[in-house]
Amino acid sequence: MTNDIILAGVGGQGILTIAAIVGRAAMERGLNVKQSEVHGMAQRGGAVVAHLRLSTETIYSDLIAEGAADVVLGIEPMEALRQAPCLGPRGVLLANTEPIRNIPDYPDAEALVRRLRTLPRSVVLDAGAMAKEAGSSRAMNMVMLGALSPYLGVGEEDLRGTIVRAFAAKGDEVVQTNLRAFAAGKAAATRTW
Amino acid sequence: MSQMLLLGDEALAQGALDAGLSGCYAYPGTPSTEIMEYVQASAEAAGRGVHRQWSANEKSAMEEAIGMSYAGRRAMACMKHVGLNVAADGFVNSAVTGTHGGLLVAVADDPSMHSSQNEQDSRFYAGFAMVPCLEPASQQEAYDMARYGFDLSEAERVPVLLRLTTRLAHSRANVSRRPPRAPNAAGLPGDRRRYVLLPAIARENYAGLVARQDAFLQASENSPFHALSEGTDRSLGIVACGIAYNYLMEVYGTPEACPHPVLKMCQYPVPRTLLATLVESCERVLVLEEGAPMLEQMLHGPLGPRPQVLGRLSGHLPRTGELTPGAVAVALGLRPPPAPRPEEPLLRQRPPRLCEGCPHIFSYRALLEVIGDVGPGRVFGDIGCYTLGALPPFDAIDSCVDMGASISMAKGAADAGLAPAVAVIGDSTFTHSGLTPLLDAIWENANITVFILDNDTTGMTGGQDSVGKGKLEQICTGLGVPRDHVRVIVPSARNHEENVRVLREEICGHDGVSVVIARRECIQTLRRRSRAG
Numbered sequence: 001m002t003n004d005i006i007l008a009g010v011g012g013q014g015i016l017t018i019a020a021i022v023g024r025a026a027m028e029r030g031l032n033v034k035q036s037e038v039h040g041m042a043q044r045g046g047a048v049v050a051h052l053r054l055s056t057e058t059i060y061s062d063l064i065a066e067g068a069a070d071v072v073l074g075i076e077p078m079e080a081l082r083q084a085p086c087l088g089p090r091g092v093l094l095a096n097t098e099p100i101r102n103i104p105d106y107p108d109a110e111a112l113v114r115r116l117r118t119l120p121r122s123v124v125l126d127a128g129a130m131a132k133e134a135g136s137s138r139a140m141n142m143v144m145l146g147a148l149s150p151y152l153g154v155g156e157e158d159l160r161g162t163i164v165r166a167f168a169a170k171g172d173e174v175v176q177t178n179l180r181a182f183a184a185g186k187a188a189a190t191r192t193w
Numbered sequence: 194m195s196q197m198l199l200l201g202d203e204a205l206a207q208g209a210l211d212a213g214l215s216g217c218y219a220y221p222g223t224p225s226t227e228i229m230e231y232v233q234a235s236a237e238a239a240g241r242g243v244h245r246q247w248s249a250n251e252k253s254a255m256e257e258a259i260g261m262s263y264a265g266r267r268a269m270a271c272m273k274h275v276g277l278n279v280a281a282d283g284f285v286n287s288a289v290t291g292t293h294g295g296l297l298v299a300v301a302d303d304p305s306m307h308s309s310q311n312e313q314d315s316r317f318y319a320g321f322a323m324v325p326c327l328e329p330a331s332q333q334e335a336y337d338m339a340r341y342g343f344d345l346s347e348a349e350r351v352p353v354l355l356r357l358t359t360r361l362a363h364s365r366a367n368v369s370r371r372p373p374r375a376p377n378a379a380g381l382p383g384d385r386r387r388y389v390l391l392p393a394i395a396r397e398n399y400a401g402l403v404a405r406q407d408a409f410l411q412a413s414e415n416s417p418f419h420a421l422s423e424g425t426d427r428s429l430g431i432v433a434c435g436i437a438y439n440y441l442m443e444v445y446g447t448p449e450a451c452p453h454p455v456l457k458m459c460q461y462p463v464p465r466t467l468l469a470t471l472v473e474s475c476e477r478v479l480v481l482e483e484g485a486p487m488l489e490q491m492l493h494g495p496l497g498p499r500p501q502v503l504g505r506l507s508g509h510l511p512r513t514g515e516l517t518p519g520a521v522a523v524a525l526g527l528r529p530p531p532a533p534r535p536e537e538p539l540l541r542q543r544p545p546r547l548c549e550g551c552p553h554i555f556s557y558r559a560l561l562e563v564i565g566d567v568g569p570g571r572v573f574g575d576i577g578c579y580t581l582g583a584l585p586p587f588d589a590i591d592s593c594v595d596m597g598a599s600i601s602m603a604k605g606a607a608d609a610g611l612a613p614a615v616a617v618i619g620d621s622t623f624t625h626s627g628l629t630p631l632l633d634a635i636w637e638n639a640n641i642t643v644f645i646l647d648n649d650t651t652g653m654t655g656g657q658d659s660v661g662k663g664k665l666e667q668i669c670t671g672l673g674v675p676r677d678h679v680r681v682i683v684p685s686a687r688n689h690e691e692n693v694r695v696l697r698e699e700i701c702g703h704d705g706v707s708v709v710i711a712r713r714e715c716i717q718t719l720r721r722r723s724r725a726g
């Protein structure tokens with residue numbers, strides 16, 4: 001089993017939080033993990049990409065081969081579209097619709113969402129709204145993590161366990177909100193292609 | 194022992210701690226910063242009293258590490274690739290003095306220039322200084338090489354350069370630890386005179402360094418990190434250096450699936466016998482190396498190019514930038530060159546930018562107004578978050594070359610008649626390399642204004658403390674800038690008019706050296722502090 005996931009977003013959005021939770025859960029399960037991150041210049045509100053690889057076998061490359069990703073998880077729509085060509089022939093695109101308009105020439109957001117929906121095996125969701133419904137718009141990343149969960153070789157229980165531990169210090173209320181957000185994301189992205 | 198999920202930088206740091214490190218010395222720089230940050234966060238390091246404060250720059254970090262090694266303890270100096278240019282004097286000469294306690298010089302290269310001005314390859318520096326060089330292919334090797342490197346350094350009495358590249362430095366993987374070992378006790382070297390590089394002593398040391406090249410070569414021939422695998426298809430042999438080995442394996446899936454003989458090369462000097470075994474048994478050789486085509490150039494020789502040698506110079510791989518699994522597959526003829534991606538009309542560039550509310554924004558707004566009066570082309574910039582002021586909507590700086598160059602270039606340009614000239618420099622960059630050129634400017638009373646953007650931190654690399662904290666005015670007046678031409682402003686929207694007035698007075702109204710310090714904390718560190726309570 002190998003999962004090759006590309007996470008895409010804008011600096012400061014927290015793609016590394018998602019990657020860290022999945023990576024930790026996978027390691028605790030005894031899987032091999034490689035997780036390539038972005039630091040430095042690229043973080044200042046620019047486009048950022050992280051590669052996350054999980055496998056029962058030895059993982060060699062820190063980078064996912066071009067055109068071979070199983071999943072692109074875009075927590076920003078234009079960044080999701082930018083990375084979509086990295087997907088392999090059976091790859092799944094998971095994209096959040098909420099734009100980060102930190103450039104003057106940001107494209108028409110509705111056109112972006114329409115474009116994302118035309119791509120094969122794409123799940124386009126308003127993770128911000130779903131997080132709000134779950135109790136806090138700050139749980140947007142957990143909605144996206146939930147959306148990713150059906151495509152991972154890491155059990156849901158392991159992921160939920162890691163979420164509980166990651167937020168335990170902030171109290172039960174926060175933990176429950178994040179678990180609800182996770183469940184909502186999962187329900188929205190569970191499909192058969 | 195337990196498994197950990199560590200960045201390459203962190204694996205190296207943990208490896209060094211477990212190998213008995215006593216002092217980590219560094220100046221931040223992507224992608225090397227997390228080595229020191231890991232040591233700083235380590236409870237073990239705290240318990241053992243391992244040195245782990247940032248230094249003013251890479252040169253002082255390097256020399257402090259040499260001092261700790263002299264006193265018998267294991268020391269590591271960490272920096273990004275261009276930092277080694279700054280530290281080069283100490284580094285090259287530490288090969289001549291030799292070491293006492295183990296001395297590792299960890300340098301992280303940045304091919305593709307994700308966060309750098311160039312993609313220089315530090316392996317050349319190891320060859321230049323005639324010291325061994327290690328190049329891990331994985332996070333586990335980064336961990337293991339720390340101990341191996343200290344042992345090699347202590348056995349051969351020579352500093353050892355450990356070269357990382359961005360993808361390894363900033364990628365996490367499972368790492369297994371080994372039982373930690375105790376640090377060395379402090380003690381003087383038996384032959385202290387070798388640290389006095391007077392010509393007579395230096396000549397003797399240097400001859401010794403030259404004589405030990407064979408031993409370094411032997412160590413490399415016997416290195417546990419190389420691996421030579423037989424292959425059935427000898428029409429091509431492959432040499433894969435460091436992380437390039439991973440891309441090769443990615444292409445084939447497993448070592449057994451690769452039909453060609455492969456030499457995984459992770460230590461220098463180049464292991465001659467191993468390399469000869471591969472080269473002589475194959476019709477052609479493909480060289481995969483991250484960074485410069487160093488080994489490939491050696492194989493071509495000065496009379497090359499030789500048609501049997503393939504790599505970045507022959508055009509089989511891109512001449513610049515990072516390797517990727519795809520590029521390696523193309524070089525092997527297993528995949529066609531990538532077709533240009535179909536145009537996606539909805540995509541836009543999203544370059545990095547200053548954070549919303551960043552104090553630099555207000556500094557630039559005020560500066561731009563004054564530059565409007567004196568004409569463009571005279572603002573010499575430097576390296577840090579504020580370099581983003583070169584981009585729209587500011588277009589405020591005209592240069593960014595290397596740390597500290599804003600002040601020296603402004604002085605040089607003023608010498609040429611481009612006066613007034615302005616240097617824009619961050620507080621950390623100022624204490625890194627700005628003091629000495631400022632002294633030059635004061636000595637000659639050059640007509641320049643130094644605009645120090647003091648956000649109380651090293652913002653670009655994630656907010657490390659800067660060694661000049663709270664002392665910038667004293668430093669400037671102490672160096673000789675007249676007291677009434679060291680001005681302090683607070684960069685904010687509310688102060689705009691006042692700030693323009695101060696800048697105008699110093700830039701346009703004063704013929705000589707002046708300093709304007711724009712002081713307001715980076716909003717990222719401010720936020721972090723208020724969150725921490």
Ligand SMILES: Cc1ncc(C[n+]2csc(CCOP(=O)(O)OP(=O)(O)O)c2C)c(N)n1
Nearest residue numbers: 222276576577578619620621622651652653
């Ligand atoms: C020789 C060298 N060392 C380190 C770096 C990495 N680096 C780039 S900018 C910077 C410091 C920036 O701090 P400061 O000058 O205070 O500006 P700020 O980012 O806070 O605006 C560092 C360490 C470099 N480019 N060159």
Ligand code: SF4
Nearest residue numbers: 548551578652715716
């Ligand atoms: S990190 Fe700090 S200094 Fe850098 S852009 Fe953001 S606010 Fe400005």
